[in-house]
Amino acid sequence: MDPAVVGRRVRALREERGISLSTLARLAGVGKATLSGLEHGTRNPTLETLWAVTAQLGVPFTALLAEPTAEPTVHGTAVTATLLEVFTDTDATYELYRMRVAPGVVQLSPAHAPGVTEHVTVFAGVLRAGPADAPLTAPAGGHLRWVSDVPHSYAAVGEEEVAASLLLRYPRH
Amino acid sequence: MDPAVVGRRVRALREERGISLSTLARLAGVGKATLSGLEHGTRNPTLETLWAVTAQLGVPFTALLAEPTAEPTVHGTAVTATLLEVFTDTDATYELYRMRVAPGVVQLSPAHAPGVTEHVTVFAGVLRAGPADAPLTAPAGGHLRWVSDVPHSYAAVGEEEVAASLLLRYPRH
DNA sequence: CGCTTCCGTTCCGTAAACGGAACAGTCGGG
DNA sequence: CCCGACTGTTCCGTTTACGGAACGGAAGCG
Numbered sequence: 083m084d085p086a087v088v089g090r091r092v093r094a095l096r097e098e099r100g101i102s103l104s105t106l107a108r109l110a111g112v113g114k115a116t117l118s119g120l121e122h123g124t125r126n127p128t129l130e131t132l133w134a135v136t137a138q139l140g141v142p143f144t145a146l147l148a149e150p151t152a153e154p155t156v157h158g159t160a161v162t163a164t165l166l167e168v169f170t171d172t173d174a175t176y177e178l179y180r181m182r183v184a185p186g187v188v189q190l191s192p193a194h195a196p197g198v199t200e201h202v203t204v205f206a207g208v209l210r211a212g213p214a215d216a217p218l219t220a221p222a223g224g225h226l227r228w229v230s231d232v233p234h235s236y237a238a239v240g241e242e243e244v245a246a247s248l249l250l251r252y253p254r255h
Numbered sequence: 256m257d258p259a260v261v262g263r264r265v266r267a268l269r270e271e272r273g274i275s276l277s278t279l280a281r282l283a284g285v286g287k288a289t290l291s292g293l294e295h296g297t298r299n300p301t302l303e304t305l306w307a308v309t310a311q312l313g314v315p316f317t318a319l320l321a322e323p324t325a326e327p328t329v330h331g332t333a334v335t336a337t338l339l340e341v342f343t344d345t346d347a348t349y350e351l352y353r354m355r356v357a358p359g360v361v362q363l364s365p366a367h368a369p370g371v372t373e374h375v376t377v378f379a380g381v382l383r384a385g386p387a388d389a390p391l392t393a394p395a396g397g398h399l400r401w402v403s404d405v406p407h408s409y410a411a412v413g414e415e416e417v418a419a420s421l422l423l424r425y426p427r428h
Numbered sequence: 429c430g431c432t433t434c435c436g437t438t439c440c441g442t443a444a445a446c447g448g449a450a451c452a453g454t455c456g457g458g
Numbered sequence: 459c460c461c462g463a464c465t466g467t468t469c470c471g472t473t474t475a476c477g478g479a480a481c482g483g484a485a486g487c488g
Contacts, residue, residue, distance in 0.1 A: 085302060103436055113477035118437060125475060126301045128445080129258060143316060165314050175271060176378050178420060180351070195273050201398070203374050203422055225374070225398040247351060247420060249376055252271045276466055286447035291467060298445060301475080 086123030088132075093121040095139050110138040160189035161236050163248060175252045181236075183209060183244040188237040190214060194230045197253040202226040207244035211236045259296030261305075261319045266294040268312050283311040333360035334409050336421060350425075354409075356382060356417040361410040363387060367403045372424045375399040380417035384409045 096106050107117040112134055119125035120135070136143055163179040181202070183189070202211060204220045212218040212228040214235045220226045228234065230250075238244040269279050280290040285307050292298035293308070309316055336352040354375070356362070375384060377393045385391040385401040387408045393399045401407065403423075411417040 088302065102434080104434080107477095113475095114436075115438075115478080116476060119475080122437090126303045128299045128301050128475070129261065129305065130299045131475080132302065175267060178353070195271075201376050203376060203398070203420075205422070205424075225376070225400070227398070247376075247422065249378070249420065251378075275464080277464080280447095286445095287466075288448080288468075289446060292445080295467095301445070304445080 084123070085126060088127075089121045089123035092117075092135060092139075095141060096121075099139070106135070106138060110134040160184050160187035160238070161191075177250040177252075179248040179250070181244075181246045181248040183207070183211075183236050183238045183246070185238040185241050185243055188235055190233060190235050191230075193232050193234075194250075195252070196231045198230050199251045200226075200228055200230045200234070201249040201251070203247045205245040205247070207242040208239035209236070209244045209246055210239050257296070258299060261300075262294045262296035264319050265290075265308060265312070268314060269294075272312070279308070279311060283307040333357050333362035333411070350423040352421040352423070354417075354419045354421045356380070356409050356411045356419070358411040358414050358416060361408055363406060363408050364403075366405050366407075367423075368425070369404045370425075371403050373399075373401055373403045373407070374422040374424065376420045378418040378420070380415040381412035382409070382417045382419055383412050 096103070101109075103117055103121070104114055107114040110117070112131055116125070116127070116131060117135065120127050120131065132143070161181060161183050163181045165177060165179055185207075202209065202220070202225065204222050204224045204226075206222050208219065208221045209224075209226065210217045210219045211226055212234055213230075214233045217235055217237070218226045218228065219239065269276070274282075276290055276294070277287055280287040283290070285304055289298065289300070289304060290308065293300050293304065305316065305319070309319065334354060334356050336354045338350060338352055358380075375382065375393070375398065377395050377397045377399075379395050381392065381394050382397075382399065383390045383392045384399055385407055386403075387406045390408055390410070391399045391401065392412065
């Protein structure tokens with residue numbers, strides 16, 4: 083993650099709107115020096131600065147972050163998972179991932195904290211996953227669910243890469 | 256956007272993973288004072304700091320920030336759905352939504368094209384949904400699936416708002 | 429040509445974010 | 459008990475991001 087990438091993004095967004103550095107700085111309530119340095123990537127902006135600028139540009143924070151950065155949490159050799167959303171309610175915290183499982187490799191994951199459950203909906207391919215000693219199998223459209231406080235495994239069945247959504251549920255303790 | 260919100264999220268994500276402040280600080284290469292202040296919302300972290308921490312937690316920045324308003328969202332009488340992702344493979348096109356269903360109202364949706372299926376994973380609340388003449392029910396953690404080429408309905412059971420993920424599968428014709 | 433009014437960059441004193449060290453509190457063993 | 463290893467917070471000197479002011483350049487106009 084390069085601050086220069088963020089800077090280029092800000093400058094592009096500003097120029098799309100046809101407003102000058104000076105006016106954006108004034109509207110966002112930051113110094114021109116700050117904005118200049120931000121766009122050049124020569125500063126390391128604070129959350130407050132970034133928020134002031136993005137709010138004025140009318141874009142979500144994510145617009146500043148290059149795609150590759152938003153990219154995968156690599157669990158390991160077979161599985162790549164991208165976090166789509168974190169969701170908290172009174173009982174638990176949920177993390178929704180989009181998951182891909184490459185064929186030909188079995189991946190083992192260590193146990194999570196007690197009470198954590200995983201829910202998988204398979205989009206494409208055939209997935210074998212679950213507790214390492216008793217994995218379950220689901221074809222495209224299928225759904226798997228297990229308690230993940232024991233070591234567990236993921237594997238694609240056959241030659242096709244598996245695409246799925248993975249929901250991790252962390253109970254509030 | 257409140258820095259305290261970001262702080263609480265970081266702390267929640269860290270505790271979900273069961274690692275201490277000290278070790279996360281060491282792994283992320285930031286000072287313990289920095290991380291402590293960040294989690295308390297008493298500091299105004301720099302991009303560099305945020306990136307070091309989120310990278311170590313394995314989450315994109317998105318996870319730290321309140322819902323950006325730029326995503327396509329569909330509102331109905333009871334259902335609010337946000338499109339998270341669209342992807343296509345050889346057999347079908349998929350749309351993944353995050354869905355909220357307000358209590359007290361039943362929402363009817365017209366039939367989709369033949370062969371379209373819906374897959375719902377419930378995060379919170381109890382959902383009754385499916386073909387209008389034979390809806391299915393699922394509690395938090397449950398999963399529903401139906402062929403949606405007939406009119407279908409969505410409703411929250413009880414007083415609690417339902418949160419769920421909705422996968423629409425459109426077969427290639 | 430001056431003069432004005434913008435543009436974006438650079439300079440600079442101040443405020444604050446940074447990491448290291450010192451701190452009190454807690455847990456588990458000998 | 460005492461000890462060591464750990465937790466998270468606070469203190470503090472150094473580094474640096476901050477905004478205001480000064481700067482050089484480029485137009486537009488008389």
